[in-house]
Amino acid sequence: MRRVPTCRSNPLLQHALRHVSSLASNRRGAMLVLVAVVIIALLAMTMFTVDVAxxxxxxxxxxxxxxxxxxAGxxxxxxxxxxxxxxxxxxxTAAANKVGGESLLLTVDQVELGAALRNADNSVSFSAGQLPYxxxxxNxxxxxxxxxxxxPLFFGGVFGINTFQPTRSAVSASTEVEICFAIDRSHSMCFDLTGVDWSYPPGTPRTPDxxxxxPHASLSRWASLAKAMQSFVNITATQEPKPRVAMVTWASKIxxxxxxxxLTKTNSPEIFVDVPLTTDLSSLNAAISARSSKVMLGATNMSAGIDEARKILNATKASRPYAHRIIILMTDGLWNQGRDPLLAAEDARRDGLVIHSVSLLPRKGDVTPQVSAITGGVNYPATNSAALEAAFAEIARTLPIVLTE
Structure with a gap:
C-alpha cells in the first residue's frame, strides 16, 4: 500500500503552510488597524454631531x-x-429664560430704547435713542x-474649541392699532351682577315696569362696563403711538x-355708531356716560355689532394698510337674535380682523369663546365687576407689540 505524504515528510508542503499562515496573520493585523481607525472616526463624528446639535x-x-x-421691555x-x-x-425676563441650562444675563447697555421707523420699501428700521420711544x-x-x-461644549476640547459664543438681536415695537368696541346695550345690561335674569339692583323703580x-348708576352691569372702559382709557392714554378707537352699541331692533x-315711546335701532374712529380716547367714556342716562331695550343681536365694527375697520384699509385691526366684543348675554355670530366671526377672519371678546357673567351656550378662537383672538370671562375691569385693562396692556427684527 502507498503511504500518504505528511507535512513532516514533505518540506515543500511545510513551507507552503507557513507562508499561508503568515499571510493570514498579516491580514488579521491590517483588519484590526482598519477597525480601530473606523471606530475612532465614528466616535469623532458622534462627538461632533452632539456638539453641533x-x-x-x-x-x-x-x-x-x-x-x-x-x-417684555x-x-x-x-x-x-x-x-x-x-x-x-x-x-x-431674559434672566427668567434658560439658555444652555443657565439664565440669560444682560446688562443695561444691551437694552436700547428708540423708535421704529417705516422705510420707503415698507420695511421697519430701529433708530436708537429717538423720541418718542x-x-x-x-442685543x-x-x-x-x-x-x-x-x-461650554461637551466635546469641543477634542477639536481644540472649548466654547461656543452665539449672539442675537431682537427689536419689539408698538404698532399702529385701530380698535372698534362692539358693546352690548340690550336690556340685560340693566340687570344686577347676580347672573339671574330680570334681577335688578336695589332701588330700581318697578312701576310701570x-x-x-x-341702568342703575352704580350697581348695574352697564355701570360695571363704565368702570372697565375708564380703566382701558387710562392705560391706553399713556401709550405711543395711541390707538385709534371707535365704538358701536348693539341690541335687537325695537x-x-x-x-x-x-311703553317707553322709543324706537331703538339694532346698531348705532356711538364713536367714529378717533384718537380722542376720552370720547369712549363720554359715549358710555351718555348711554347711562338712556333706557336700554332689546335682545342680543351679537352679529349685528360684529358686522358694523368690521365695516368701520375695513373702511380704513386703503389709507392705513399696516395697522392692526381689532374688534373688542363685550356682552353679558346669549345670542338670540340675528344671524349666527360664528358666521360674522368667519367674515372678520377673512378680512384679517382679530376679535377679543369679554363675557360678563358667562354661562352655558355662550359662543364668544368660539368667536374669538375663529379670528385668533382671546376670550376674557368676567364673573364680576372687578374681573370685567381687569379684562379691559389686560387688553389695553397687550395691544399689538410685534417683533420687527
Whole structure:
C-alpha cells in the first residue's frame, strides 16, 4: 500500500503552510488597524454631531429668550412710560429664560430704547435713542466679554474649541392699532351682577315696569362696563403711538310696535355708531356716560355689532394698510337674535380682523369663546365687576407689540 505524504515528510508542503499562515496573520493585523481607525472616526463624528446639535439648541433658546426680553421691555414701556422700567423688565425676563441650562444675563447697555421707523420699501428700521420711544432692542450675547459668558461644549476640547459664543438681536415695537368696541346695550345690561335674569339692583323703580328706566348708576352691569372702559382709557392714554378707537352699541331692533317701545315711546335701532374712529380716547367714556342716562331695550343681536365694527375697520384699509385691526366684543348675554355670530366671526377672519371678546357673567351656550378662537383672538370671562375691569385693562396692556427684527 502507498503511504500518504505528511507535512513532516514533505518540506515543500511545510513551507507552503507557513507562508499561508503568515499571510493570514498579516491580514488579521491590517483588519484590526482598519477597525480601530473606523471606530475612532465614528466616535469623532458622534462627538461632533452632539456638539453641533447642542449649538443649534442653544441658538434656538437664545432667540426665544431674546425675543421674550424685547417684548417684555416694550410692554413695560407702554404700561409705565418709564425707560428705566422698560430696561429692568427686559433684563428680568431674559434672566427668567434658560439658555444652555443657565439664565440669560444682560446688562443695561444691551437694552436700547428708540423708535421704529417705516422705510420707503415698507420695511421697519430701529433708530436708537429717538423720541418718542416706540421700540426696544435687545442685543444678547454669550461671549467671553459678556455677562452671560460663553457656552461650554461637551466635546469641543477634542477639536481644540472649548466654547461656543452665539449672539442675537431682537427689536419689539408698538404698532399702529385701530380698535372698534362692539358693546352690548340690550336690556340685560340693566340687570344686577347676580347672573339671574330680570334681577335688578336695589332701588330700581318697578312701576310701570323696570324696562322703562335707565341702568342703575352704580350697581348695574352697564355701570360695571363704565368702570372697565375708564380703566382701558387710562392705560391706553399713556401709550405711543395711541390707538385709534371707535365704538358701536348693539341690541335687537325695537319699535313702538313692541311692548317696550310702546311703553317707553322709543324706537331703538339694532346698531348705532356711538364713536367714529378717533384718537380722542376720552370720547369712549363720554359715549358710555351718555348711554347711562338712556333706557336700554332689546335682545342680543351679537352679529349685528360684529358686522358694523368690521365695516368701520375695513373702511380704513386703503389709507392705513399696516395697522392692526381689532374688534373688542363685550356682552353679558346669549345670542338670540340675528344671524349666527360664528358666521360674522368667519367674515372678520377673512378680512384679517382679530376679535377679543369679554363675557360678563358667562354661562352655558355662550359662543364668544368660539368667536374669538375663529379670528385668533382671546376670550376674557368676567364673573364680576372687578374681573370685567381687569379684562379691559389686560387688553389695553397687550395691544399689538410685534417683533420687527
Amino acid at each position: 447642542y449649538m443649534q439648541l442653544v441658538r434656538t433658546e437664545l432667540r426665544a429668550a431674546t425675543d421674550a426680553s424685547a417684548k 416694550m410692554e413695560a414701556l407702554r404700561r409705565t412710560q418709564d425707560a428705566d422700567a422698560a430696561v429692568a423688565a427686559a433684563i428680568a 416706540t421700540a426696544v432692542r435687545v 444678547s450675547a454669550m461671549t467671553n466679554d459678556s455677562a452671560a459668558g460663553p457656552v 323696570p324696562i322703562a328706566y335707565p 319699535t313702538q310696535a313692541n311692548y317696550e317701545g310702546k
